[in-house]
Amino acid sequence: MAFLSHNINHLFITFLIFCTFYSCYSSVNDTITSSKSLNDQGTITSNNTNFNLGFFSPINSTNRYLGIWYINETNNIWIANRDQPLKDSSGLVTIDKYGNLVILNNQNGIIIWTTNISNISRNSTAQLNDLGNLILRDINSGETIWDSFSHPTDAGVPTMRIAANKVTHEKIAFVSWKSENDPSSGHFSASLERLDAPEIFIWHDKNIHWRTGPWNGTVFLGSPRMLTEYLFGWALNPDDGDGTAYLTYDFADKTKFGILSLTYHGTLKLVEYINKTEFLSFEIDQNECDFYGKCGPFGSCDNSSVPICSCFEGFEPKNLVEWSLSNWTNGCVRKKGFNLKCEILKNGSSDVKQDGFSVKHNMKVPDFIERSVGNQNQCETDCLENCSCLAHAYDPYIGCMYWSGDLIDLQKFSYGGVDLFIRVPAELATVADNKKKKGLNKSLIIIPIVGGIGALTFVICAYLLWRKCSARHKEGQPQNSIMRGQKQMKLDELPLYDFKKLETATNNFHIDNMLGKGGFGPVYKGIMEDGHEIAVKRLSKASGQGIEEFMNEVLVISKLQHRNLVRLMGCCVERGEQMLVYEFMPNKSLDAFLFDPLQKRILDWRKRSNIIEGIARGILYLHRDSRLRIIHRDLKASNILLDGNMIPKISDFGLARIVKGGEEDDEANTKRVVGTYGYMPPEYAMEGLFSEKSDVYSFGVLLLEIVSGRRNSSFYHHEDSLSLVGFAWKLWLEDNIRSLIDPEVWDPCFESSMLRCIHIGLLCVQELPRERPNISTVVLMLISEITHLPPPGKVAFVYKQNPRSTQSSQKSHQSTSNNNVTLSEVQGR
Template sequence: MGRLNFLSVLCCLCLNLCVVAVDTIRSSQSIKDKDNDYIISNGGVFKMGFFSPVNSTNRYLGIWYNNISAFTVVWVAKRQKPLKDSSGVLTTSEDGNLVVLNGQKEILWSSNVNNSVANSSAQLLDSGNLVLKENTIGTILWESFKIPSHTSLPEMEISTNERTGEKVQLTSWKSPSDPSIGSFTAGIYRQSLTQSFIWKDGRPYFRSGPWNGQMFIGIPVYPVFHDRFGLVDNQDGTSYLTASTVKDSLSHYVLTTQGNTEARYWDSVKEDWEVVWKAMVSVCDVYGTCGAFGSCNSMSSLICSCLEGFEPNNTEEWNRQNWTSGCVRRTPLQCGRVNTSGEAGKMDGFLKLKMMKVPDFVEWSAAQEDDCRQQCLQNCSCIAYAFDSGTGCMTWTRTLIDTQKFSNGRGVDLYIRVAHSELDTNGDVRKIVTITVIIGTIFISIFTYLLWRWIAKHKARRKKEKEMLMFNREAHKKFPSEDMLGDNLNPGKVQELPLFDFVKLASATNNFHESNKLGQGGFGPVYRGKLSDVQEIAIKRLSKTSGQGLEEFMNEVVVISKLQHRNLVRLLGCCVEREERMLIYEYMPNKSLDAFLFDSRKEILLDWRKRFNIIEGIGRGLLYLHRDSRLRIIHRDLKTSNILLDKDLNPKISDFGMARIFRSNEDQANTNRVVGTYGYMSPEYAMEGRFSEKSDVFSFGVLLLEIVSGRKNSSFYHDEESMSLLGHAWKLWKADNIVALIDPMISEPCYENEILRCIHVGLLCVQEFAKDRPTASTIISMLKSEIVDLPHPKKPAFTERQIGLDTESSKLSQRKCSVNNVTITMIQGR
């Protein structure tokens, strides 16, 4: 009898194991969260059960990949109402619906099929689709592909029905730890032509442009691993979009919490998801960035411009780079206007814009290419047209919005309707230019070339030689001691730099007009200029009232003129005419790192790959200064505002006015004049005036933590719990919660290990004692994972000290500075 009971129990256990090992839930079966049950698709590709997101204790029913190392959820049921414990049960109800029950047997989620039958079962397919079927004839009653989460799998159809209003769309998670519905939705929209959209809180956020039978013509780059997209428009009003893959690799699209659609495939070598395409790559991809009748060009320094024949609606706002008000037509159209002059008005025409993303609100017609222009011209409401071989004739009668200029051969030619006078403008300009060139050539040939150049050449040479000699004498007088520049400054050194004429620099900056001013420093203002050869430059002009600018100027002439590295800003030359002292640099169109990192509108452009590239670039520039250059340079003022970004967001270290040159046998030096920015200065430099390579390493560590967290070090000065970013990071490290430091904009599981390694390196750089900090070469090896096991960081500097507590502490600090002859010349970053 006992033996029979044992066999009965064994059989029951086997039956339970069979339930969780198959791909189907029948009416008599269930999945229980507390028993860790699940079902697996027949081919072992997907698994379904209960799970908790990262950093969350809430429980959800979901589907995820089964046979890869990275836990990746592709579908979640009842995202808005999670379970608070492990009492959840998935089963089929008496009416045949698939339901999730809590511990009190309450229904938290249901497939909610009205015509369901009692004899039904749920099956998980290898496509990732969960289907509810009628068992007798196999009719599909419900499927998860019709209510997707944030992920689109290869066999899923993103669809819309303009007649019934039914839609299949992706909806983003609120955060990586919260699957509830976020702010972004992605899907397709069919009006005259079908387009794909990303909406933010119900408003357009990104638009793909119309479908031409093979692709969306407003997307400049397509995923490399996809064979083709397919879009079908049915007679019943339904349109659906699918994508197939080239090879049998795991791949999907995901709508991120930041509103970007990413194409990912599984890299079995790296054992991680590889992002190969993003819907949005620049600020121009944001819907309507430049307003009505504006065009966006991400390759231009000023990304927004008005379409041909239009001008800014609000010039003052436009000059402040606020483009929301858009543009208005410069000259009224002849078409539809009553002519009271008694003269026949000239007909309107079209201006051609090449490689454009066409505007929204397109209207389609079956006209051929030759008839498309005439059809628009005869319709007074038509203000633009375009023709694409796959799409056909496209016209616009409403406001032209979300237009973009492409530079990679994509897009189509867009024709804008303008008044006849606008068409003549180009011809008049050519005539004026031709006449001016002829007259100018004669004038230069007879007068300038024969007289002015012969006299001015010799006069200018003598004048520059005299000014250069005076400048070198001034430099030696200003820097007599070896502590400053020593014998590095001599007439030969300065004369190695190209010399610029003051008149040319004044012309390049419109006589140093305020509109060309980029910023202001202790040395004086910095201007943007354009030389006659269209080369853009940045001009640092020494202010006559500056107390420290002359020292910085001379210091940079000596230091940066000898440095050549891709991550250091390049000095093009200088100007030392009369009392003017100016340095000319290459122009950085994206300005400084802090303008991106601490701006909520631009921060979206800095994904983790770009941030890591910036961190690595700064580290390589620092390694060059410390070890690889002909002179060993200590920068002494490394901070986000001194990291400039080129057009591709590559970093370049700038502002060497406070830098110092070390001899080959020197490791550190002392100074009675502490200069720099508080918060980036190492403790030994701020308190005792001692600086070395490790001082720059400390500043680099602060900079690294700011890049990863997206927060300023100074933003904690009035925080009762942490006096600085370093103190905040150390508390999180000690609490084993350093993940909380990561900027939510870059918080992605696939990069988490790399981000945590960077934070670890940052904490090693900001340790209180200089001897504990790594060198620049060791930092590069750590970032590249050439050094696998990192040492445990010690407590950073400035985590618990009071920086400035009212009167008593302030007086004590002043007393110390007075005794040691130490001054801090700058408190806030420039």
Template sequence: MKLFPDTNLSALLVLLYCFCLQFGSATDTITAAKFISDPETITSSGGDFNLGFFSPPNSTFRYVGIWYAEISVSTVIWVANRNKPLKNSSGILTISEDGNLVVLDAQKKVLWSSNLTNSVVNSSAQLLDSGNLVLQGNTTGTFLWESFQHPSDTFMENMKISTNVTSGKKVQLTSWKNPSDPSIGNFSAGIVVRNLPEFFIWNGSSTYWRSGPWNSLVFIGVREMNSVYLNGFSLVDDQEGTFYFSYAFSNESFPVNFVLNAQGNLLRKYSNDGKDWKVRWSALETECDVYAKCGAFGSCNSQNSPICSCLRGFEPKNTQEWNRGNWTSGCVRRTPLQCERKNNGSDGSKKDGFLKLTMMKVSDLEDWSSALEEQCRSQCLENCSCNAYAYDSGIGCMPWTRSLIDVQKFSSGGIDLYVRLAYSELDKEGNVKVIVIVTMIIGVIFTGICIYLLRRWMAKQKARKKKMKEILLLNMGEDKHGDNVNQAKLEELPIFNLQELASVTNSFHQSNKLGQGGFGPVYKGKLLDGQEIAVKRLSKASGQGLEEFMNEVVVISKLQHRNLVRLLGCCIEGEEKMLVYEYMANKSLDTFVLDSVKQKLLDWRRRFNIIEGIGRGLLYLHRDSRLRIIHRDLKASNILLDEELNPKISDFGMARIFGINEDQANTTRVIGTYGYMSPEYAMEGRFSEKSDVFSFGVLLLEIISERRNTSFYDDEQAMSLLGFAWKMWNADNLVAVTDPIIREPCFEKEILRCIHVGLLCVQEFANDRPSVSIVISMLKSEIVDLPLPKQPAFTERQIAPDASSSQHNPSKCSVNNVTVTMVQGR
């Protein structure tokens, strides 16, 4: 049993064949039967270009155009209906009955046509991988019409910009009116052939830019048109009156094109990432590239100010306009040429000559001669109308019998231009050379004198600095730390002179004062190389003196750690003693503790980083540096903060260096700041690493609570922050110690652990306190189970406060003038 009769089967096969033929045809082709309507597109066979309908940015009008398919930033290279946009999305691109490619609107009205009079019926349009849209016959395969011969604003590879000197027919670029309107704008670009071919850009009918003549390899007036271009550009004379210019870069692996933008600039663009376009070259890089910027016989140099000047031997035609910056009137010859003097009956015996100008963009309106270079020169001299000449091996002789216009000085490239001048002007040129030579000789002598004086001054400065170091070394020799190692360190320490530091701090002006410490005032300064510094100047009223000064120089001069402030140098002249440090933008930690506004800037993360940074700096001093150093005055005002709030330990005037086998030391001169001093140091003068650990514990609790240890003095419940923290520990209410700003559930466990560590650091007996290395491990939770703290020192009132008591025991007073200190612990 047959499912289909034979006749029906044949008809079905024919229908299926037609269906496969239609859908198996190329997607890069348009025919009368296979047109595209908005928003459909076709794609070139290689997938490089799309043809279809589009709207420019900020526009609702629809146009038929070609654009790059693989580049994310839509770049239209050709537009069909530039001056007749579709007002809605009802457009059709098809082949008309007479074989023309047409754009139709909803009413089938022709908005654009290829407009061929010799079109072929049943022709087809194909989008090639070059971006060229071609209309071809159905049999011959020849191109009846192509978009490359009717370009918009884009010059593509293998496209031919041409002109026919016989018929006047031209293929030119035309700019868009603006980025939202592809209709024909004010600017156009193309080839002009007078005596020599050149590339021009026009603003309307006026010349806007010119390339200079073509020498078979490059346009000699295009700046730096080097070997990058030589592999691809060509300008061909077909010997039938047509000159055409094209390019093809065989070595480029990414899209390249030239675009004439709405401002009249020709840009060479490329895309090497498939995302965006970059500009490699532009025709108008400076004001000098605008045609005839400086008028006749004027020369433009973008490196000069003003950019325009008259050529040597010429002067402004209108001086007043010229001085106002209006150079369009140009320049006129100052001294008549020889033949002009003869015609006027004056002495013409002295011959004219030529002034050589190098690296020039030569003038427009050149003539041409096949003469060799020497012949070119003599021919120009013999012609009274010849104003200049140039010679290029690829072009030949170029004389100018008209005004020199659009002359430009390049910083590189260009060719030599020989300007004809009267003999007297050439003499002036010779005099100028003599003046230049004499000036150079005088300059060399003057420079030699300056070098001699500079060396003498440097020698004096060196001697002065050497003397300063000798004074320091002498003082160091009297100090117990004056060993050879420290002396070697001091030899390498930069020495500043008083005049230099006074200059960079504006004579230690009050406006540059950063603060006041026990050593003296600190001033901000800025060195000649731009580095900001902090200058600490010993005050005569300070309780500190040469011993503390020398101690700080010796201790910190070679310490290198990210959490220690860096000493840049020192100065000692007469009574003046100064230390030069790196500048810390956020000053000291105590400014944040005291300032309710700044407190809010310190969230818990920042506070923990500060705590951890102080700990790392202290570990370096105690264990990791070449010298074991006990700071003895660790407190909030001695912790400086940089721009990123990283902490740096400063002020080593009271620091002490320990020997290898030395664990603790005694002193009869207790100096420091009560509230931060450990009990064994404050009461007995014994100090060790555990003294610094005690101070660190106080700092840790102050940072968490944002309250000073001594701020509880008038509090009836507790005499210090340590006493308050201990009381809250016993009441199982450590949250009360925490600054409300950082009280967040997610950080509570970490904060309470830090308070626990702080209490371990401030225990009364030194042996009970952990070392700095253990403290850091505790803070990082590397040690999970923490021991229970014992009662801290200074938690109970033992002696009634008496402001005068400190005055009766001078051996136990602080030398820090900004710290209120007392004999008893508090």
């Protein structure tokens, strides 16, 4: 019995020691209780040690605030007493007798701040969890009474919500700091609005400052910059059961962490960390067109135009004097004589035509959206039947969107957005014929053909009959199709040019009209009968490329429209010829300027910078924004054409691949490696693996060429470096990268921009694909929205080959490649 008593006492004492230790450990590390307070000099730390709660002072301030920060005090994510600062170090954090978390002035006992929850348990604790959320919890029931995530300040972190309730109208909103060093409530706030088609609004006091456009399940339609990988991970829950809609974001990779904050001047800033180390920091700057209603009702804003505001066809400035003085707030009104006919038709008149629609591409949709479920054709029908409907748009996630009042906050994007259909009188309608064409195209079936030559997209005529096949063998091929084995490829989607007219336009394909020659064949300048200039690409009989590349280019580029892609106007398939007709580029290709000792002087840094950004935006369209997801596979200076204004246009899509899947790192494999040596990444040249990162590598090489004014292949006889990439890497390691800049464009005013481009170029040509940024990130880097660039890792193709291997390589490919001529086939290992 004594033995048993002794053991019980021993266990009891051990239990008390354990409880005491656990209590102390918990309170010291992550918990505040009524008996364990936190003074100005102390902190509590989350269990994973990522977050701390304690008092801090902003830079150049002596005020004391209770805040939560990530890793260090500069990464503040929440502040309790932002509008009630302590003037000294007398602050004390504890649980009061009512169970609320409070901040006291320890000298006089005055409550500075409180969670202020009524009717709660007096037995509560506050714990800082591993997400950075400070949670006030009832010890008995475990119920959450209050948490800091539901009372944010200016910053959002993963799993944090921005929310609004349809019934109570309560909101979880973010409010900026007043200034850089003053965390009190500022003039800007961000909230979730328009819950029928949810979007985020940034307010300046009580006025709308900027809005994201409606959520389409992936991004906000008015925020194409969300397409960057660093803003992926958003999710919207339209109703959590009590009428609350909320938006949150998170990273699939748990080694990542991000702080998205609303700055004191009304912009969004993202700082991202990987393994607790800052990886990037960028601020999404706003241009003039981002400001709400910049061009007034029915006014369209385009930041790339001068002036930025314009009226649509059939509209004119409401106040011409103010408009001419760049005061666009009154917007536009319909011109006299261009009134809508809907009401007249409803009254029984048969003398007028029904209203139509004028389509505007890549638009930010107007504010005040009404929506309904339906397909795109139903949107148009429903809008036409309602005389108050002034515009419509469609998104597969949102459905039909309608506007019945003034169209406000319209913006034209260079990429992203939606097609906006604006109601106009019949004589201004621009989409009726396009609708008919789309209807015809539905009868075409697109299927991928996978073989030794790789997956290519062919259009097969669904009604191909044996009798017609026989007739065609006897009578010859029809002009609108090409026979390849037993497969017929229809070209109905493109205008067909008559061979004789092209022959006349090019003076019988005279050599004096030849603009250049590539892997496909020669390209000729032509002048049509109406004086219109064209460029005709003619498939060479000796070309390593053939009918597959021809059809591939037709099918790829005919579906693409972007200011940085060359426009395919039509084709010709008569007399056994395969020709493509393009818009004429008067300044030919980039390499004609860049590598010519005299012509390169024309390309000052402003022009080169614009060319770099234009190429990047063209690639972004191919990878992210077009209807197809396309990898070009042959980006190089000779495939970048320049129009009369030196705007770059990506050309030559014969080797492009249409790929499926939504992940930027998806890889495909081919036994047929095509492209141009020097621009190929190692995983493609060596193993036949290609992805979007292949184009990024090629772009990186091209970027280094543009900055340096030197060909990548010009280093063939260089004693140290295999290529320009290797040479640039050597200079980077020697901290001598400035010497890479072309002396013809060097300017101390632009040196930082030039060095930044070299830095970005080296990031693009890193050896491992996963380490290269995707093109959306590259665009943000180029326009300086990502302010912190990570250091580049080892680049590919650095070391010089020995003379024997170099000579062997040169001989083995001598028949298929000559400098920048595209390789048509190389067997990958």
